[in-house]
Amino acid sequence: MGTPVLVLLTQDLRLHDHPALTAALRGPGPVVPLFVLEPALLRRAARNRRAYLGEALADLRSALRARGGDLVLRRGDTDAEVLALARETGARTVHLSSGVSWFAARREEALRATGLEVRTHPGLTVVPPGGVTPASGDHYKVFTPYWRSWESAAWREVLPAPEHLDLPDGLDPGELPDLADGTEGVGVLAPDRVRGGQALARERLRSWLDLGLADYGDRHDDLPGAATSGLSADLRFGCLSPLEVATAARDLPGGSEYVRQLAWRDFHHQVTAAFPAINIRDYRPRDREWRTDPEALAAWKEGRTGVPIVDAGMRQLLREGFMHNRTRMITAAFLTKTLLVHWREGAAHFDAHLTDGDVANEYGNWQWTAGTGNDTRPNRAFNPSRQAKRFDPDGVYVRRHVPELAGLAGALAHTPWLEGFGEGVEGYPKPIADPGK
Numbered sequence: 042m043g044t045p046v047l048v049l050l051t052q053d054l055r056l057h058d059h060p061a062l063t064a065a066l067r068g069p070g071p072v073v074p075l076f077v078l079e080p081a082l083l084r085r086a087a088r089n090r091r092a093y094l095g096e097a098l099a100d101l102r103s104a105l106r107a108r109g110g111d112l113v114l115r116r117g118d119t120d121a122e123v124l125a126l127a128r129e130t131g132a133r134t135v136h137l138s139s140g141v142s143w144f145a146a147r148r149e150e151a152l153r154a155t156g157l158e159v160r161t162h163p164g165l166t167v168v169p170p171g172g173v174t175p176a177s178g179d180h181y182k183v184f185t186p187y188w189r190s191w192e193s194a195a196w197r198e199v200l201p202a203p204e205h206l207d208l209p210d211g212l213d214p215g216e217l218p219d220l221a222d223g224t225e226g227v228g229v230l231a232p233d234r235v236r237g238g239q240a241l242a243r244e245r246l247r248s249w250l251d252l253g254l255a256d257y258g259d260r261h262d263d264l265p266g267a268a269t270s271g272l273s274a275d276l277r278f279g280c281l282s283p284l285e286v287a288t289a290a291r292d293l294p295g296g297s298e299y300v301r302q303l304a305w306r307d308f309h310h311q312v313t314a315a316f317p318a319i320n321i322r323d324y325r326p327r328d329r330e331w332r333t334d335p336e337a338l339a340a341w342k343e344g345r346t347g348v349p350i351v352d353a354g355m356r357q358l359l360r361e362g363f364m365h366n367r368t369r370m371i372t373a374a375f376l377t378k379t380l381l382v383h384w385r386e387g388a389a390h391f392d393a394h395l396t397d398g399d400v401a402n403e404y405g406n407w408q409w410t411a412g413t414g415n416d417t418r419p420n421r422a423f424n425p426s427r428q429a430k431r432f433d434p435d436g437v438y439v440r441r442h443v444p445e446l447a448g449l450a451g452a453l454a455h456t457p458w459l460e461g462f463g464e465g466v467e468g469y470p471k472p473i474a475d476p477g478k
């Protein structure tokens with residue numbers, strides 16, 4: 042047997058289409074798949090993401106065991122744990138998928154400083170950041186030209202899952218702690234959250250391709266229909282490969298509209314790779330007065346602004362750890378453009394609850410909506426009343442998430458302030474800001 046090699050897993054918790062794992066398996070030696078639980082990161086992570094992560098690691102471990110290998114788990118700083126495991130096994134090389142965040146860049150730097158050979162691979166996007174670039178500059182700042190280049194870029198082949206792996210003898214695989222026990226983390230554990238792991242993710246993908254995709258173009262904005270794929274958390278943790286999803290969907294009816302959304306995901310990744318401070322600083326600084334309004338912010342977070350479409354979205358987030366894209370835009374615009382509260386406050390709340398929350402998509406989209414990011418129309422308005430009438434015309438979505446409004450039929454659920462001779466609906470607040478007409 043040859044020298045063992047390490048594969049450091051991060052946001053790629055799968056066996057299918059895994060370039061780093063495939064590269065490691067090309068050598069003659071045993072392959073040690075490793076995940077490092079970093080206490081400092083886990084303490085700050087949303088409870089929903091901790092729970093998904095725990096499930097995804099358990100699922101990956103059983104898939105690896107079924108193939109003769111195992112998932113090795115360690116707790117501590119990634120570079121120190123990688124180095125310790127390399128010393129224990131005699132490994133000199135570590136393979137990993139390239140990340141785009143500031144944290145991923147620091148991690149890679151720290152790994153290189155250990156003296157090990159560090160080999161990075163694609164795998165977290167369809168087209169890797171830098172895979173397409175404009176004539177001037179290192180990344181695209183506007184989506185439409187990016188999309189045109191992205192569409193015509195050559196994609197690599199989808200790789201099969203390995204059939205067999207060997208682990209060095211006598212290696213302690215390490216314990217997987219219960220990450221969903223609720224003792225650590227931020228936000229609330231959502232009762233209807235998505236469950237994690239590549240097995241469930243692959244079932245969701247199959248069912249989406251068979252039953253949902255064909256109608257995506259017509260129905261992706263239908264709020265009550267919830268007619269989107271719901272695969273964002275699976276993509277976030279890499280239980281699904283974005284390239285495999287895009288390749289499977291591309292030539293099916295509805296595929297091109299769907300694949301365009303995956304290009305948005307890649308777009309925000311290449312922006313973040315070029316501007317890793319996306320979660321801290323304005324991408325396009327604007328002369329803007331933000332307001333400090335703790336009461337309005339609390340009402341927004343709890344879904345009691347008195348604007349039903351906003352409250353429905355915010356309560357969906359608390360109940361599911363997920364929110365429909367349309368209400369993500371409406372609620373984010375209400376906070377930043379109507380209440381004039383800084384995007385960082387809103388993004389922090391989303392980050393504490395979204396199972397799919399990640400640096401590139403979350404902050405890229407928050408800045409896009411707030412007008413400090415990549416939107417070419419930074420003053421774009423999202424009038425809540427008009428959005429509600431258009432995307433939830435019968436009030437079904439609002440009644441589903443705001444039970445106080447269950448007694449209001451049809452579109453009346455969107456204007457509770459007009460009920461009871463202008464007294465509103467008992468138990469539901471009056472709007473804290475103009476909901477528009």
Ligand SMILES: Cc1cc2nc3c(=O)[nH]c(=O)nc-3n(C[C@H](O)[C@H](O)[C@H](O)COP(=O)(O)OP(=O)(O)OC[C@H]3O[C@@H](n4cnc5c(N)ncnc54)[C@H](O)[C@@H]3O)c2cc1C
Pocket residue numbers: 261269270271272273274276277299302303305306307309364365366367369370373391395397398399402403404406407410
């Ligand atoms: C304020 C705000 C915050 C957001 N935060 C996140 C986040 O933290 N994580 C996240 O994955 N998405 C985020 N999005 C983008 C989008 O809302 C979600 O990806 C989508 O709602 C997930 O549902 P789905 O999987 O059913 O999407 P589908 O409509 O089925 O789309 C398929 C996939 O394409 C990708 N995608 C779709 N729309 C976008 C988009 N605008 N930007 C980037 N990728 C997209 C996602 O990976 C998604 O799973 C945010 C959007 C807004 C406006």
